[in-house]
């Protein structure tokens with residue numbers, strides 16, 4: 001089903017063309033025949049017949065949607081969700097249709113072309129999009145890290161729900177968000193989302209240099225919502241210490257391929273914990289509403305300050321909080337006195353709702369829209385995330401006007417230069 005030219009040097013842009021139209025394929029091959037500086041790869045067949053793994057390393061994908069049937073649009077949507085903001089897609093359709101164009105815009109394709117596509121227009125569009133791809137892939141994710149004050153404080157619950165919130169925080173479409181379960185021994189993220197964990201650090205460890213975008217794709221799991229998850233199968237009886245370089249390499253790779261990354265941290269302090277905290281935009285310590293847990297949270301705040309100085313400024317989330325009038329429980333004033341100014345806020349105790357979400361592997365909002373747990377999390381996260389969501393719109397602007405230029409830019413020139 002597929003044919004390709006010999007591989008060209010690694011710094012050449014890799015243009016992958018998915019098409020079931022022999023005439024379009026011939027046109028593309030003729031167009032790029034003299035372009036020694038691009039690595040063209042034509043994959044025959046419909047978009048819906050391809051697997052994202054086949055072109056995870058593409059700089060630009062030209063997806064020929066033919067008559068833009070629903071199955072083709074849905075397949076492209078799924079591919080874009082899986083590969084995230086790295087994938088620069090140029091959609092090609094048989095005819096112009098306003099509804100289809102709107103749908104493609106919502107998927108955030110880089111550009112759309114309508115057949116017949118003039119060779120110069122194809123080259124120019126690929127060049128512009130490839131230039132944008134170079135900028136986009138270097139964007140760093142916004143990272144949120146959840147650390148436990150005590151066992152069972154609710155770290156996994158809040159990390160999972162936060163990742164879901166960030167995934168849906170975009171105004172026009174889903175963001176690309178990855179949840180990373182760093183509790184290698186007792187991780188529960190995959191169970192809470194009812195998905196199969198696929199991370200195998202043991203396989204990466206002997207040859208960490210193998211860890212690239214393609215291998216990462218193999219080790220990611222996907223929730224039906226589109227949330228990407230890095231999680232390893234549980235090995236409760238095995239206390240394995242992974243090479244910190246492997247873990248840091250994995251985290252760097254994840255950070256450079258998603259808009260948002262959420263870390264679920266274990267209680268034990270590992271050799272890689274410092275770098276995770278230092279690399280996070282926001283660190284939350286999750287505490288129960290009990291005196292021992294708040295005491296542990298305060299000690300953890302002190303320990304982090306001592307180790308990492310003012311570069312990391314963690315804040316405490318008081319989880320399962322209940323304020324009942326005339327009850328003897330802890331009050332906000334007591335908690336604030338104990339923790340000082342480092343309180344991010346309070347998440348209410350809502351056991352029935354949380355349990356149902358965990359049992360069904362779905363976000364809390366799907367069970368009870370507008371619930372108070374999600375509302376609180378939104379307050380902690382979205383003020384930070386606005387920054388990134390704002391930057392996204394700048395990136396969108398960077399993509400420039402759609403295919404209106406009349407002169408051949410430098411990028412296009414270098415692409416067709418033999």
Ligand SMILES: Nc1ncnc2c1ncn2[C@@H]1O[C@H](COP(=O)(O)OP(=O)(O)OP(=O)(O)O)[C@@H](O)[C@H]1O
Nearest residue numbers: 151152153154155156157320348349350351354355
């Ligand atoms: N806001 C909440 N309201 C009610 N129940 C909650 C809330 N947050 C978490 N829980 C419940 O607390 C329990 C522990 O939650 P979770 O597994 O998220 O904690 P954890 O800190 O990740 O635990 P571990 O130390 O095992 O990793 C779960 O049964 C979960 O349903």
Ligand SMILES: [Mg+2]
Nearest residue numbers: 155156183188
């Ligand atoms: Mg947990």
